[in-house]
Amino acid sequence: MIAGSMLMDVCTGVDQNESCELAQVGRKWQRVEAEALYGQPFAELMFRSQNVHRNNFDQNHVETASLLSVKTCGCPEDCGYCSQSAHYETGVNATRLMDCSDVVANAQRAKEAGATRFCMAAAWRSPKDRDLDRVCEMVSAVKELGLETCVTLGMLTPKQATLLSEAGLDFYNHNVDTSPDFYGRIITTRTLQDRIDTLKHVREAGIKICCGGIIGMGERVEDRLDMLVLLADLRTPPESVPINLWNEVNGVPVIDATEAPDPIALVRLVAIARIMMPKSVIRLSAGRRSISDELRALCFFGKCEFNSYRGRAVDD
Numbered sequence: 001m002i003a004g005s006m007l008m009d010v011c012t013g014v015d016q017n018e019s020c021e022l023a024q025v026g027r028k029w030q031r032v033e034a035e036a037l038y039g040q041p042f043a044e045l046m047f048r049s050q051n052v053h054r055n056n057f058d059q060n061h062v063e064t065a066s067l068l069s070v071k072t073c074g075c076p077e078d079c080g081y082c083s084q085s086a087h088y089e090t091g092v093n094a095t096r097l098m099d100c101s102d103v104v105a106n107a108q109r110a111k112e113a114g115a116t117r118f119c120m121a122a123a124w125r126s127p128k129d130r131d132l133d134r135v136c137e138m139v140s141a142v143k144e145l146g147l148e149t150c151v152t153l154g155m156l157t158p159k160q161a162t163l164l165s166e167a168g169l170d171f172y173n174h175n176v177d178t179s180p181d182f183y184g185r186i187i188t189t190r191t192l193q194d195r196i197d198t199l200k201h202v203r204e205a206g207i208k209i210c211c212g213g214i215i216g217m218g219e220r221v222e223d224r225l226d227m228l229v230l231l232a233d234l235r236t237p238p239e240s241v242p243i244n245l246w247n248e249v250n251g252v253p254v255i256d257a258t259e260a261p262d263p264i265a266l267v268r269l270v271a272i273a274r275i276m277m278p279k280s281v282i283r284l285s286a287g288r289r290s291i292s293d294e295l296r297a298l299c300f301f302g303k304c305e306f307n308s309y310r311g312r313a314v315d316d
């Protein structure tokens with residue numbers, strides 16, 4: 001663990017007394033720097049993450065998003081944590097792509113419940129063009145309700161990303177899931193580079209990126225830090241960074257290796273994500289209901305937002 005006094009050097013390179021809000025979007029991070037942040041005395045780390053947050057966001061604002069699974073299960077990918085992969089027997093029922101009118105009705109209810117963003121998830125490796133047309137219709141219809149829109153559909157071609165952008169899509173969710181080192185132990189059917197390529201297409205189409213990962217799958221702390229370094233070092237870090245806690249799903253390979261993260265380790269991770277990506281919204285997403293109110297409050301103090309989920313067969 002690296003002494004706290006080194007933090008300011010690695011964080012700002014400016015002044016021992018300056019705070020990390022000076023960290024620039026677009027700066028390059030190294031694992032050793034992330035470790036230095038992670039090893040700070042807890043109170044110091046929380047203070048710094050609060051400072052970064054207050055300098056970039058309304059300190060008391062909580063962003064509320066709602067997610068609907070618009071097409072569940074039957075996915076040909078083998079993500080080792082996922083209840084929707086066709087590779088595993090998880091007991092989750094497959095569904096066809098929902099009708100646009102049903103999606104809009106769900107979005108309307110989410111809006112009335114206070115959501116400002118509505119995310120639509122489909123369990124695909126990548127969308128077929130005819131399916132994408134239907135998703136574009138959903139995006140436009142949800143947007144007309146006055147909600148921000150987000151979809152997660154798997155890998156995209158540049159043309160598909162452009163079509164989603166033209167339909168009015170605000171955010172595309174596509175997670176890197178974990179560190180480059182650990183990635184191959186979780187997924188074998190597509191590479192991390194495949195994911196980065198999709199993020200590039202999304203970015204070039206003018207859509208904002210929602211990209212994060214999952215913790216509690218048997219990875220080391222170093223893997224969690226490397227994942228944050230990967231995200232923070234993207235040319236433009238994701239505007240939205242979901243940190244998901246793996247929910248125990250019977251029938252998937254990850255269940256044999258899973259280990260719930262230490263609660264304070266989770267708060268530290270949220271806090272350093274906040275510092276490393278000062279302009280990004282850090283959101284505690286899947287799995288947040290499995291933790292106590294007190295831990296959620298600490299994560300909020302470490303400055304994350306919360307997603308809420310609704311709809312069919314979403315694992316939270």
Ligand code: SF4
Pocket residue numbers: 075076077078079082083084085086122123124125154
């Ligand atoms: S691509 Fe998505 S839906 Fe398919 S197995 Fe992986 S996480 Fe599950």
